[in-house]
Amino acid sequence: MVAAVALAGVLGACTGDGDAPGTVAARCDPRLDAAFRTWARAGFSGSIAISTGGRSVCLAAYGSANDADGTPNTVDTVFAIGSVTKAFTAAAVLELVEDGRLALDDRAGDLLPELTGPAAEVTVRRLLLHTSGLSGSHGEDHRPLDRAAALAAISGLESAFRPGSGYAYSNAGYTLLALIIEKASGTTYRRYTASRTLRLPDGRIAGGFWDGRPAPTGPRAVGHLDGGRPGARGDFAGPHWALDGNGGLAMTAGDLAAWTYALFTGRVVSAESVETLTRPGYDHGKGRSETPGWVAHDASVHGTPFLTTAGGGGDVGHDVVVAWVPEGRRVIVMASNKPKVSAESLLAKVGPALLAGKPLPTPHVPNGAGAGARPGKYGSKAGGTFDVTATGHRITVTATGIDTVTALFPPSGGVSAADFRANEQRVLALLNGRTEEGRKERATLERDFGPLRRVALAGTLFRDGDVRTYVTLMAGTKTIIGWYSLDAEGGVGAAEVPAAPPALTLVPDGAGRYRPDDPTGTGPAVTVEFRNGRMTLTGPGGTTVAEPAG
Template sequence: MSYANISYRFRCAVFLFFACCGLQIKASPSINAERIDKYLSENIHRGVSASILVTQGNTTLINKGYGLAEREAKVANSPLTVFDISSLTKQFTAAAILKLVEEEKLKLTDTLDAYFLKLPNDKKHITIHQLLTHTAGFKEYPGRDFDYVSRDSYFETVFSSELEFKPGERYKYSNVGYSILSAIIEQVAQTDYETFLNQVFFKPLEMKHTGYLLPDWNTLTLAHGYYEDFYDRGTSIERYKENGVSRILVGNGGLQSTLSDLHKWLVALDNFDILSEKSVRLLTARHVETPAQVDAFQSSTYYGYGWKVGTSTYSDRVIAHNGNNGTFRSSIIWRPEEEIFIVFLSNTESKGTLWLAYEIDKMLAEDGYKPKPVELNPYRVIDEYVTKTKTVSGVQLLNHYQLTTGNKTISSAVINRLSRIYFYVNKHTDWALELLKLNVKLFPDDGNLWDSLGEGYVEVGQIELAISSFKKSLKLAPDENCHWCKNAQERISNLTKN
């Protein structure tokens, strides 16, 4: 019998018994939920930007938004906000495969040569099971999520590339494997991937705000994604409307959804409403061992079909998955024995919020657990200062950074990447060059940084200083594996010709 079904009178009697005996009572989930809400609210200024749902049994403990879905217009995140759920998409692909298995339209032992013609010999006997468990051996496709790639071009590249290892030999997370699965779904179901999901899952469960382009999206509810917690990359939907959903993404990522829709989905799985008990058991079985996620408090993990399954320091069975596309982050944690669901959907890329869902879970499980404040994102700290400060001074910026974060210096990679973004979007170009100057001041013996400074001088038309910087980078080059030397040499040659 679940906790939610135990009568109120019985629970009161149990409470009074232990209270009278003077035994310690674990704080109620609602009390821990108050602590969690307070922690999240207090860390909004440190980078928490998400919508979060926490339920136990039939009780909703948290269902609210934190931070902003769209910063310029100051639109707050809420339970209705639509997020890109990234790799949480994989569980729907796996479930769709199992639905077709239930309908006896395919088998998990089917091999690729049953669905694709003219395959190389090393790929003919890869099974659907191996694709589902990331053990097929495919290399990742050399492209980005929103690059337009036709179906034929995508699969021609995928199937002509060498495998990384013999199929079934080991586990390696593979987006390509799930894209192949989506194509198998389309072939067997005789419709496109999104339409099939909509027909068999989303419509029956009234998940009206889940999909790529089929839902009637309200643009006011779509979250903007903020790269490194500062750079607005807009919504995924506006990119889909421009070029369609890239084959790179179909089946492995990019679905949009909300807290409510994902909760409906989880409840349906838990109750075997949308898939049979056998299929749900297969979905969440421990098929292959994976590296443990220590930062997520998991001591051992396995991959099921579209889900990771393992144990934690406080639960014998944790079913979970994460998503991250470089801008949006997402996590689902499902603890069946404790009847707990946690859905975390965030519209910012930040190291400080990487494992935030697991921090929430631990706070829910352990009364005394006190997580550290969310780690400030260095990009956002710098960009906020740059945006509001007219005086362009690397020294003053460094002083501000040290006072704000407590760190003595800034990562050279952060400075380099931020300056490239500023040049790319033609924003704060004076600061972009100043950041590159600061980088060589902080790390004068790094030739790569001098090469980057040379590129910065080229951007602003200071050719003599550019040539000087490129020459300096070559003087600092290592004897072997100089990844910037070719660029510096070519730049010097081209610039001196002119």
């Protein structure tokens, strides 16, 4: 998160207290606003909020909240904050600890007598730090799950390691914390969160829940998933225990920035609890450690300590990142509702230049010249295919087959071919029912699509922070494509079934070739060209030549 520190240091140059509600951009430094507008033209759609010492120094919004009716994003637009919700759940737990209703070393089973299995043995502290060992999912985001069913599902989770001896990110663990909050507070989790945890020092409530009540006020951004499909709109009736505690909150970027400042300056929890939030917990290595609801980065990472949390990757289609920089008491929030330039990728791209005091990098702009694309289907020697379509000067290449997916999406972003193979083996183990979670997943697939007759690997790629292994599922009379991203313990971190085959949009690079339409430069390092009736794809692993297929 280079960008988190960099933005905080440079954006102190912004002036003004922010524009009136409904205004698209506040009075930031004109050079920064101009740079962010170039990123908006390149695909960033969302909102930015930065404050120093509790004073808003930059509040801006760009792009479209709803393409269907032309509504723009504004500083009042509400975004689902996904896993940033965990920071709020952690704060609620610490509030209850302060009130004497909980202790960090309480066992979950002592607090919830109906809880059984390995989950009953873990402590509140280990749930907060994802060191409980709980492995697996307790429910699907937008499928009804009531309290009793959630407790039963969590009771049935397996333990991947002895509690406290390892790390496994767990949505189920944070839902268990929400159940504990409900029991300890004597009211519902949602009522406690809205009345206590979300309350800002000025008495306002910082948002609400994306689905169900209490809901945030204000217009909502329509999220977009890969391929442009609109995400979940927030009209799921519930019950919501698949997401409560781990990913259900929503608010404006400005309110999220205000709450973050209040949290770390002792206005939501006590100074002692702030110490707990910022004290390094599980050591991830390379200067990073887990804290309750956050990841702490020490000064060795980028010169000054800071904490971050991020949320996205679900079926809403939003991405949110938050950074707290103790030096100067600075907060940076970015939220986006389209995947082309996500909040996290924008921070990663502009951060180094901001840190060095240099002009912000600008996105690559297609030169508008065609590069001789020939739409159609092309086959590789290994049997995979590329389907090429064209829209204006852009082309979209869809890969089918392990070899063509690997050629179009070679390992990148610090992820290796070995990481790809490891995820593939975990996915096969899951879908062949070799684990308890795998047996549950197979049952879900067969409920939705019919008896599962065959599972075949269809390629692996790295996108939006996930190693995604695509599979072809033959279920009943249907053939379905989907993808899974699993954690090191074999738990489902993210998945989409059914899903579109992996596809990449490319633009002319001015040299007779096409390169990915990826303004941040974080995507696959490949080029495509068409010569002598053939399609040639070149990447880090070499060159793949595909011939026209009948």
